[in-house]
Amino acid sequence: MREELFEYYRYSVTNTMADGGHEENRPHPQNLQGLLHMAIEAGTESGTPNQTEQMSVERRQWLQEAMNRAFAGQADEVQQIKHCLQELGSKIENDTEDEEKRKERALELLADLCENLDNAADFCKLSGMHLLLNSYLNCPEAELRWRAADLIGICSQNVPFVQETALSLAAIKKLLQLLDLDCSDVVRVKALFAISCLVREQEAGLVEFLKEDGFSVLMRAMQSDVLKLKVKSAFLLQNLLLSHPEHKGTLCSMGMVHQLVSLLRTEHSPFHEHVLGALCSLVADFPQGVAECRNPDLAFEEFLKGRCQLVQKQEEFQEELEYCERLLRTCFQNLSEDGSMDR
Template identity: 80%
Template sequence: MADGGHEGNRQHPHNLQGLLHMAIEAGNESTTSDQMEQMSEERRQWLQEAMHSAFAGQVDEVQQMKECLQELNTDTSDEDGYDRKESALEFLADLCENLDNASDFCKLGGMELLLNRYLSCPEAELRWRAADLVGTCSQNVPFVQECALCLGAMSKLLQLLDLDSSEQVRIKALFSISCLIREQDAGLAEFVKIDGFSVLMRAMQSDVEKLKIKSAFLLQNLLYSHPEHKGTLCSMGMIQQLVSLLRTEHSPFHEHVLSALCSLVSDFPLGIAECRAPELGFEELLKERCQLIQKQEEFQEELEFCERLLKICFQDTLDDYSMDR
C-alpha cells in the first residue's frame, strides 16, 4: 500500500502454542522448530505456565475497540472530549494494523461511523485521523475495502482530497484512496467512474509539496499496473497538464512528474504523438532540463527520466542533442 499511513501488519499469536513459539524464539534465536518439538514435557509445562501468567491480564482487543467506539459515539462539546476522541482514533489506528482487528472493527460498525460522521466533522484533527484510519483498515483487507466502498467511501475521500481546507486531511484522504484502489479492481473502477483522475490532477497542481509528490507517485503506479487507462488520461489532457507542471519552479516533485510521463508514453503511440506536438515545446524543455541538472548528483534520477523521454518521444533528434552535449 500506500504512503502517509501505518506500514506493515502486526501479527499477534492467537493461542498458547503461538505464544510459546514466540517466547522460545525471543529467548534463543537459534532454536529451530524441531528443537521445540523435542523439548521435554517439564520444560514445556513450565513455559506454558509462565506465558499463561504473563498474559493472564491481557485485555481483549475486540473489547478495546468496542470501548473506543463507545467514546466516538458519545456527543461532546468540550476540549477534553475532543482529546479523548483523538486518542480513541489513534489507538484504533494502532490496533487495526492487525488484519483481524481491521475486519472486526468493520463488523462492529466502525467504518460506517468514520464515513458518516468523522470524515465530515468540524475538527480537522478528527477528520485526518478518521481518514487515516479508513486507509489503515482497508489496506490489504478485501473485506474491509468492499465494505468501505459500499458505504460510499470513494466519493467522500475524493471530496476531502479535492476541497478540504486542511493539508493533513487531504494527504490522509489520498492515502486512503490509494489503499482502496491499488490491488482492488472494484475500488479503481469506482475511482475512474467518478472522475478520480481529475481530482488527482488537481492535487498535483496544489501548493502542498507532499500532496503533489504523493499524487504523482500514485498516478505513476496506476499507469504501471493499469496501462488500459492511458487513453482516458490522454483524452483529458493529462500529458499537457504534466508538462505544464514541469515549467513551474524546479523542485524534487518534477522527478515524479517525469516518472509518470515515462509510464504514460511507454508502449503508447498516442501519448508519444501528443508529446511531439510542436506547440507543447516538450523536446526543448527536456533538453534544457538535462543541461540544467546533468552535473548535479542529487538529480540523477530526474536526468535519467528526461533522457528516457527524449529517447522514446524524439529518437530522430536525439543524435543532434548528444552532439550538442
C-alpha cells in the same frame, strides 16, 4: 510478545530445515493461532531421534505461556477497540475542548491498534468503518476529520474484507470530495492516503475511483500549493499507470500529457521527479502518449535537454535525470535519427 513468538517459529523451522524439511511448502501463519500450530508442528518435526536439539519441556512450557499472554493481550485489544468506539459514538454534549480531545485520543489509539490486521478486521466488524465514513469525515473539526481519514487508510491496507466494507459505504466518493475540496491540507493528504489504500491492487476500488472521475481530482491535487499533496498524487498516478495501462487512452483524452508538462515548467522542485516518472509510465509502449509528447507546441524535447543539463551534476536529482533521458529515448530518439538521415 508477537516478535518473540515469530522468532521462536523461525528457530523451529530452521531446525527442521537442517534435517531436510521443506520450509518453502509450509504456509506462513497469518495470526497467533496459526503461529501456535506452526511453531509446535515445526518443533515436533525437528524432534526426530536423530535431531540433537529437540524441543525441550521447558521450551514447550515457555511457548504455551507466551501464547497465553499473547491471546490475553489480543482479547484486551478488542476491548480497547470497543471502548474507543463507545467514546466515538457518544455525542458531544457541551461542545467542550475536553470532549473533542477524548475523541482525538480514541482515534489515535485506534490507529495504533489497527496496524494489526486482525484488529483492523475486528474494528470493521464492530461497525467502526460505518462510524468513520458516515460521521467523522463530515465533522467540523479538521483534527477529527484527518484522523478519521488516516484510520480508514490504516484499516484498509491489505485487508480485502475491510476494503469491501469501506467501498460499500461509498468511501471513494467521500474521500475524493475531501481531497478535492477540504479546507485543511492535512485532511486532504490523509484522504489521498486512504484513497490509495482502497484503489491500489483493488479492482473494485479502482472502478469506483474512475466512476467518480478520480484522475481529474488527482490532477487538481498536483496543481495545488501543498508539496506533500503534489508528490503523493503524482506517485499514485504513476503506480496506477503501471498496474493499469489500459487507462492510458482515457488520460491522454483528458489532456494529461499537456497538464503534466505544464507542471514541469513551474519552479524546479523534488515534485518534478514524480511528474516525470508518471510521464514515463504514460508513454511506455503507448504510441498515443509518445505522439502527445512530440506536439511542437509543447517544445518538450528542448525542455528535457535543458533539464538534463540542469540536474546532471547534482547527485540528489539522479533519478530525475534518468527519467528525462528515458523520455528523450522513448519520444525523440527516432525523430533525431530521421532528421539526421534527411540532412
